[in-house]
Amino acid sequence: MKKVVVMASGEGSNFSAIVDFGIIVDRVITDNPNANVIKRAEKVNVPVFVVENKKKERVWHERTILEIIPEDTDLIVMAGYMRILTAWFCNKWKDKMVNIHPSLLPAFGGGCHAIEDAWNHGCTVFGITVHWVIPEVDAGPIITQRAIHKFTDDTLESITGKIHRVEHYVYPETIKKLIS
Ligand code: GRF
Numbered sequence: 001m002k003k004v005v006v007m008a009s010g011e012g013s014n015f016s017a018i019v020d021f022g023i024i025v026d027r028v029i030t031d032n033p034n035a036n037v038i039k040r041a042e043k044v045n046v047p048v049f050v051v052e053n054k055k056k057e058r059v060w061h062e063r064t065i066l067e068i069i070p071e072d073t074d075l076i077v078m079a080g081y082m083r084i085l086t087a088w089f090c091n092k093w094k095d096k097m098v099n100i101h102p103s104l105l106p107a108f109g110g111g112c113h114a115i116e117d118a119w120n121h122g123c124t125v126f127g128i129t130v131h132w133v134i135p136e137v138d139a140g141p142i143i144t145q146r147a148i149h150k151f152t153d154d155t156l157e158s159i160t161g162k163i164h165r166v167e168h169y170v171y172p173e174t175i176k177k178l179i180s
Contacts, residue, residue: 012037021172109138
């Protein structure tokens, strides 16, 4: 069986979608002790490791995470992990780490408000991108994308909901293909 590790900092809806799709997640790593993903993981008996980083250094944080990630991990799945990883960490897991971003990269990469930024920019096509992680943020080779068209009655809220719903089937499907 392939070993999948999820890294997440927040709600964890993508984590749940991945599990619901039938993908076995070996463990979850979070940097946020209040992240809802912790509750979601506990509910489905997936071990969670909390590595806080309040006053600690980035290198300390990543060394600690590296000790938690099994050497034989096949895929690290970033699902809303809100920290920028060092080149050292990215290169260690080159071609084994994926991320999902709620925009059609390279548009609106590098930030935490991609959907809102696209909305404020007047975009009529939104989307999601699954990509390999490289040291440059949201810039790795694209694995797959989906476009989501804005309808006249859409609001920022409704388009955000549509984007997340698309994430919840595209990410698990993509992960499944990658580990098959
Ligand atoms: C998703 O929108 C994902 O695209 C972005 O962070 C969000 C995570 O949401 N990278 P959740 O924690 O999985 O609900």
